[in-house]
Amino acid sequence: MKGIEPRARLWLGVATFAAFLVCALVVLIPVAEDQGWSHASWLRLAFQPACHQIAARCLDLGAGTLPICARCAGLYAGGFAGLFTVLVSGRRFQFRFRWLIVAAVPSIADFGLGLVHLPTLSNWPRFALAVIPGLLAGLLLANAVGEIASAPKVSNSTPEIT
Amino acid sequence: METKAPSMLLPALIAGGSLGFVSGLPISNCACCLWAAGAGFLAAFLYSRNCKAAGAGFDTGKGGVVGLLAGVVFGVVGSLVNSAFSLLTGGLDIESMRDAINANPMINDPEAAEQAIQLFESMGPMFFVLVFALIWIVLGVIFSAIGGLIGGAAFKIEAAPTDTDGGWSSTPPPISPANTDYQPPPAPPADSRRED
Numbered sequence: 001m002k003g004i005e006p007r008a009r010l011w012l013g014v015a016t017f018a019a020f021l022v023c024a025l026v027v028l029i030p031v032a033e034d035q036g037w038s039h040a041s042w043l044r045l046a047f048q049p050a051c052h053q054i055a056a057r058c059l060d061l062g063a064g065t066l067p068i069c070a071r072c073a074g075l076y077a078g079g080f081a082g083l084f085t086v087l088v089s090g091r092r093f094q095f096r097f098r099w100l101i102v103a104a105v106p107s108i109a110d111f112g113l114g115l116v117h118l119p120t121l122s123n124w125p126r127f128a129l130a131v132i133p134g135l136l137a138g139l140l141l142a143n144a145v146g147e148i149a150s151a152p153k154v155s156n157s158t159p160e161i162t
Numbered sequence: 163m164e165t166k167a168p169s170m171l172l173p174a175l176i177a178g179g180s181l182g183f184v185s186g187l188p189i190s191n192c193a194c195c196l197w198a199a200g201a202g203f204l205a206a207f208l209y210s211r212n213c214k215a216a217g218a219g220f221d222t223g224k225g226g227v228v229g230l231l232a233g234v235v236f237g238v239v240g241s242l243v244n245s246a247f248s249l250l251t252g253g254l255d256i257e258s259m260r261d262a263i264n265a266n267p268m269i270n271d272p273e274a275a276e277q278a279i280q281l282f283e284s285m286g287p288m289f290f291v292l293v294f295a296l297i298w299i300v301l302g303v304i305f306s307a308i309g310g311l312i313g314g315a316a317f318k319i320e321a322a323p324t325d326t327d328g329g330w331s332s333t334p335p336p337i338s339p340a341n342t343d344y345q346p347p348p349a350p351p352a353d354s355r356r357e358d
Contacts, residue, residue, distance in 0.1 A: 045297070048294075049297050050305070100312075137312060140311075140316065141312055141315075144226065144315040
């Protein structure tokens with residue numbers, strides 16, 4: 001584990017806040033619909049290209065189905081958790097990329113079972129399985145944001161030859 | 163002299179075009195955000211291989227940029243393919259759209275469904291195609307850039323030293339083992355000083 005610089009932490013905070021906004025929007029859309037705000041249904045369309053939005057495969061937190069499926073919700077929640085972990089701890093978690101693939105294997109297997117019409121997991125286990133690769137992807141994304149933010153600026157000035 | 167970095171266009175076109183085409187098919191609408199992120203990741207992988215072959219460095223910043231380019235291609239190709247399928251299958255007719263909106267369990271509010279149908283009838287199908295394409299491109303760019311950043315972190319390559327032509331370099335050349343056995347000349351003996 002390595003520490004992160006203040007400038008990298010600032011940009012990491014921006015990325016974490018953006019991820020928080022997306023997760024909050026996902027949770028708040030059915031709540032807003034439940035409160036009678038009809039425009040919230042239009043916000044569901046914003047997620048349409050990013051998810052199949054099959055209602056039977058979406059989590060219901062009490063106010064109505066979420067605008068994305070359980071697997072996508074797990075990925076988003078895990079991604080936010082990964083970014084938030086690095087932001088709060090101030091540490092960069094270095095690991096090999098193959099661990100992300102290993103973490104995604106259960107979700108890929110569940111997806112494959114669905115393709116061949118075999119019984120698949122219910123929504124909450126599907127969500128839980130997707131949180132793990134989402135978390136690792138969030139940690140990798142935090143590393144990437146940190147590296148870009150802490151990269152030295154390239155000077156365009158021509159060196160003097162004396 | 164720095165090694166010239168290879169073009170980002172070809173990896174972006176290959177990754178964004180191929181995965182955008184697949185994601186635009188009506189049979190592959192599951193986990194579409196992963197198709198976009200995969201396009202960025204694949205573009206970063208292809209570009210890192212090109213950089214490695216050219217002896218240039220590859221870092222997270224370049225991964226993000228090539229992922230962003232792939233996202234633009236992904237969004238354009240995906241929305242075009244999806245719109246073409248909708249046109250061919252009659253999915254953009256007024257009646258088909260009305261049935262689709264009424265049958266969509268995601269639209270819980272009947273008032274919102276009625277608003278959508280009225281808007282579709284007044285604006286025409288092309289308005290919906292354009293709005294949908296715009297959303298597709300924006301989401302494609304965001305997710306693909308994220309995939310490119312992750313690919314940049316995964317496939318990072320340090321630039322090879324290229325100062326072989328005697329030109330200017332921002333970094334000193336590495337000390338070769340042959341030069342490390344340099345011995346400074348011995349100091350002159352104390353009694354050899356000239357006293358003028």
